[in-house]
Amino acid sequence: MKKNPAMKDQMKKEKKLMDAITDVPDEMIEEAEKKGGPLPGSEKSPGKILRYAPAFAACLLLAAAGILSLSRARLSKSPVENPRLEAARPLMEVSMPPARQFDDRDTTMKTWEENPVEESFTDSLSNFSYETASALFAGGNENINYSPVSLYYALAMAATGAEGETKDQLLSLLGVQDTETLKEQCGNYYRRSYTENEISTQRISNSLWLDVSVGWKQSFVENAAENFYSSIFSMELGTEEAAQAMSAWIEEQTDGSLSPRLPSGGEAALNLVNTVSFHDQWLDQFDEAKTKPDSFYPSGASPVTCDFMNRTYDSHGFSVGEGYTRSSLSLKNGTMVFILPDEGISPRSLVDTPEKMRETFEGGKDYCGEVVWQIPKFDFSSNLQLGDTLKALGITSAFEETADFSGITDDTVFFSGITQGTHIAVNEEGVDASAFTLIEYAGAAQPAGRADMRLTRPFLYGITGTGGGLVFIGICENPAG
Numbered sequence: 001m002k003k004n005p006a007m008k009d010q011m012k013k014e015k016k017l018m019d020a021i022t023d024v025p026d027e028m029i030e031e032a033e034k035k036g037g038p039l040p041g042s043e044k045s046p047g048k049i050l051r052y053a054p055a056f057a058a059c060l061l062l063a064a065a066g067i068l069s070l071s072r073a074r075l076s077k078s079p080v081e082n083p084r085l086e087a088a089r090p091l092m093e094v095s096m097p098p099a100r101q102f103d104d105r106d107t108t109m110k111t112w113e114e115n116p117v118e119e120s121f122t123d124s125l126s127n128f129s130y131e132t133a134s135a136l137f138a139g140g141n142e143n144i145n146y147s148p149v150s151l152y153y154a155l156a157m158a159a160t161g162a163e164g165e166t167k168d169q170l171l172s173l174l175g176v177q178d179t180e181t182l183k184e185q186c187g188n189y190y191r192r193s194y195t196e197n198e199i200s201t202q203r204i205s206n207s208l209w210l211d212v213s214v215g216w217k218q219s220f221v222e223n224a225a226e227n228f229y230s231s232i233f234s235m236e237l238g239t240e241e242a243a244q245a246m247s248a249w250i251e252e253q254t255d256g257s258l259s260p261r262l263p264s265g266g267e268a269a270l271n272l273v274n275t276v277s278f279h280d281q282w283l284d285q286f287d288e289a290k291t292k293p294d295s296f297y298p299s300g301a302s303p304v305t306c307d308f309m310n311r312t313y314d315s316h317g318f319s320v321g322e323g324y325t326r327s328s329l330s331l332k333n334g335t336m337v338f339i340l341p342d343e344g345i346s347p348r349s350l351v352d353t354p355e356k357m358r359e360t361f362e363g364g365k366d367y368c369g370e371v372v373w374q375i376p377k378f379d380f381s382s383n384l385q386l387g388d389t390l391k392a393l394g395i396t397s398a399f400e401e402t403a404d405f406s407g408i409t410d411d412t413v414f415f416s417g418i419t420q421g422t423h424i425a426v427n428e429e430g431v432d433a434s435a436f437t438l439i440e441y442a443g444a445a446q447p448a449g450r451a452d453m454r455l456t457r458p459f460l461y462g463i464t465g466t467g468g469g470l471v472f473i474g475i476c477e478n479p480a481g
Contacts, residue, residue, distance in 0.1 A: 094229045097191050102199040115188035124175025125469045128152055130354040133473045135389045137351050141299055145382045145422040145474040150276045153204055156186050157228050157272055161220045161408030166397040173393055187227035193467025200333040201279040202465040205253045206230035209246060209271035211237040220408045237268035246273055253277065257423050269413050278463065278471055280331040281430035286311060288428050296376055296479055297457045299346065304480040309375045309428055316371035318451040321364030324350055327371055327453050336431060339460035340453055347460045347475045361462060367449040374454040378479035379425040386418040424474065431463060
């Protein structure tokens with residue numbers, strides 16, 4: 001099959017990008033190297049609530065026992081590791097795509113070529129990130145860490161089983177015209193972004209928890225396995241036993257960084273749990289000997305003392321826009337961007353609309369010169385209720401009893417709530433970030449200028465990974481807590 005000129009240009013751009021991503025000095029690589037059964041549902045139970053629970057976290061996958069072979073699903077036969085999961089009836093465990101080694105450029109390029117992600121899809125993911133984050137960050141003065149990718153995948157899987165107005169509203173916010181494109185692009189983005197080796201982890205994990213009394217559409221379950229790599233469990237939902245099993249699954253996916261206490265009770269019909277795992281090392285790690293205590297000045301509060309990592313680059317890129325200075329630091333498989341508002345400017349005022357947020361993260365005038373870094377070490381968690389935010393953004397039908405999820409089941413199901421829990425830690429070695437979302441269904445330029453990235457007052461940050469897009473967005477109001 002011949003490639004058209006546009007495709008050739010796109011592949012050249014992608015190769016150039018991957019060369020840049022994987023162009024790591026040999027000494028850094030050497031340093032790093034040191035270091036079964038039928039689907040449930042013979043009985044139908046009208047009026048149940050559909051729950052959807054996605055989770056985002058830095059972790060290692062532990063597979064569950066029990067396999068149901070579905071069309072084109074890759075299956076794993078690993079035993080259950082956590083005793084709290086033994087109560088769940090595992091119908092299928094979908095294994096992850098083949099892991100790529102840190103310095104394996106050929107495999108990485110082959111994966112990208114075999115899994116094309118349209119520019120329109122990455123644009124939609126960016127738009128979704130800015131639209132949801134700007135609404136979520138409005139008001140308040142506390143630390144907040146949010147995973148747009150986790151929420152996107154949660155809603156995307158729900159959208160593949162929606163019809164009518166419910167589907168239209170979900171696809172509109174997701175920025176995709178039809179569910180077939182959504183399935184394909186989510187699958188390709190998944191395989192492109194999947195990274196798990198001795199240096200870095202970026203992995204999205206999904207699971208469906210089906211109530212034993214509800215009849216499910218096999219096409220929805222097959223799609224969940226094929227395009228979202230979702231494991232399938234069956235048990236009586238709404239019980240304390242089920243809540244503990246799902247919490248145990250999240251804990252395993254996040255390598256223990258998240259162990260949420262999930263609610264029990266109610267008439268649950270389906271829980272859809274998603275985890276996104278992220279861990280990466282700085283390309284140029286901070287010297288611990290240069291970490292010193294200093295003062296951080298939270299908005300409207302007394303100064304706090306915390307440890308700051310320090311570094312100065314003689315020639316480093318930065319951008320200056322209206323009310324902010326932005327610069328980034330390279331991770332070995334991604335990037336972390338930091339945005340320091342000008343004195344007297346609130347971080348939230350820079351992101352109170354999607355347009356302003358895009359300008360803050362992408363705009364400004366670019367410079368290259370001396371950049372003085374002073375970054376506080378921080379480690380905090382967020383628990384976010386996302387239902388009202390989504391309703392304000394036009395997702396209303398999914399929360400009503402008239403919601404149309406007929407692609408999932410013939411029973412009446414609808415969203416009853418959406419929760420996301422996250423965790424992030426930044427230190428001299430790198431970044432660990434995790435989150436869970438619970439959707440409940442009832443070349444160097446010449447130096448020019450200087451930038452002080454002394455993050456001694458509230459600031460914004462964003463993390464991008466191998467597949468592109470903002471995996472995490474957050475505001476650090478107080479690194480001490």
